[in-house]
Amino acid sequence: MGFSIVPFALPFFQERLPMHTSLSLATITCAIALTSSAHANLRITEAMSSSGTGGTPDWFEITNYGASTVDLTGWRMDDGSFNLAASVALGGVLSISAGQSLIFIESAAGAGVSSFAAFWGFSAAQIGFYSGAGVSLGSGGDGVGLFDSGGSLVTQVSFGAATTGSSFFYGYDALGAIDASYNGLISSTGSIGTQITAPSVNALANIGSLGSAIGTVPTPGAIALLGLAGLVTRRRR
Numbered sequence: 001m002g003f004s005i006v007p008f009a010l011p012f013f014q015e016r017l018p019m020h021t022s023l024s025l026a027t028i029t030c031a032i033a034l035t036s037s038a039h040a041n042l043r044i045t046e047a048m049s050s051s052g053t054g055g056t057p058d059w060f061e062i063t064n065y066g067a068s069t070v071d072l073t074g075w076r077m078d079d080g081s082f083n084l085a086a087s088v089a090l091g092g093v094l095s096i097s098a099g100q101s102l103i104f105i106e107s108a109a110g111a112g113v114s115s116f117a118a119f120w121g122f123s124a125a126q127i128g129f130y131s132g133a134g135v136s137l138g139s140g141g142d143g144v145g146l147f148d149s150g151g152s153l154v155t156q157v158s159f160g161a162a163t164t165g166s167s168f169f170y171g172y173d174a175l176g177a178i179d180a181s182y183n184g185l186i187s188s189t190g191s192i193g194t195q196i197t198a199p200s201v202n203a204l205a206n207i208g209s210l211g212s213a214i215g216t217v218p219t220p221g222a223i224a225l226l227g228l229a230g231l232v233t234r235r236r237r
Contacts, residue, residue: 041065044144044157045101045170045213046186049137052165052205056116058137059105060144062155063213064096065172071095072128074149077104079135082145082156088132093125101211104128106136122210139164167208 046061060077064070072095078087092110096102103126105116110129117124137144143158157178159168163185171182186207 041176042070042096042146043155043170043172043176043213044146045172046167046209047137047144047157047159048162048167048206048208049142049159050139050162050164054119055165055206056119057106057112059103059116060137061101061103061210061213062096062146063101064098065176067098069095069097071149076147077130077135078145078147079137080141080143080145080158081134082143082153084147084151084153086134087145087147088130088135091129093128100126101213102126102128103210104130106131119206120208120210126211165206169209171213 042062042064044060045063048059051057072090072093075090076084076087077090078084090104092113093102093104103116103122105112105127107113107116107129108131113124113127113129116122117127139162141158141160143156145156146154148154157168157170162168167186169182169184169186171179173179186209
């Protein structure tokens with residue numbers, strides 16, 4: 001369930017290619033290289049818009065489903081208006097590795113990062129920040145959008161009215177679309193799929209799954225093979 005990719009061996013392609021089609025080692029190498037660099041796939045995987053007792057600022061989580069590290073310099077976020085002109089810069093974390101999840105909290109100049117890390121028992125090195133007019137996450141219903149350094153909207157989620165102290169979570173399928181099997185509200189400690197929910201120091205009032213996306217984050221090798229499959233499909237047309 002969730003985001004999963006089944007890797008397969010190269011003979012699978014060779015057996016199904018027309019006789020006149022060749023797939024050289026150079027082509028394979030190029031395909032994997034392009035997949036690892038050009039198809040970095042960031043998604044918003046969690047958000048909390050209403051903390052419980054003793055809680056923390058609004059926050060959201062992003063996960064790198066791609067095969068390579070992504071430079072976050074110049075990346076921006078906005079709330080549910082998904083408007084680049086109204087967006088604010090992300091700060092505090094310079095890059096996100098393949099398979100990694102990071103948290104961004106609403107905090108001017110990152111002043112709240114240390115207390116947030118202590119509250120959730122989380123590494124401050126994986127916490128970035130943002131701040132500005134109009135980007136607070138509304139507890140009555142809102143959203144989060146993420147823009148890359150070129151101003152393109154890379155990923156967005158929308159959510160309804162918050163349950164105080166519970167985060168919204170989002171899992172994705174192999175095409176990068178939200179998977180309904182892993183999309184909902186974390187309202188109790190325990191497990192969802194393969195992911196253990198992570199309570200804060202006040203477990204009864206604030207529950208989330210910070211730092212690890214719910215569902216399966218595929219390995220870089222599996223993603224490279226998926227990109228190769230796409231290349232073969234295009235060559236056959």
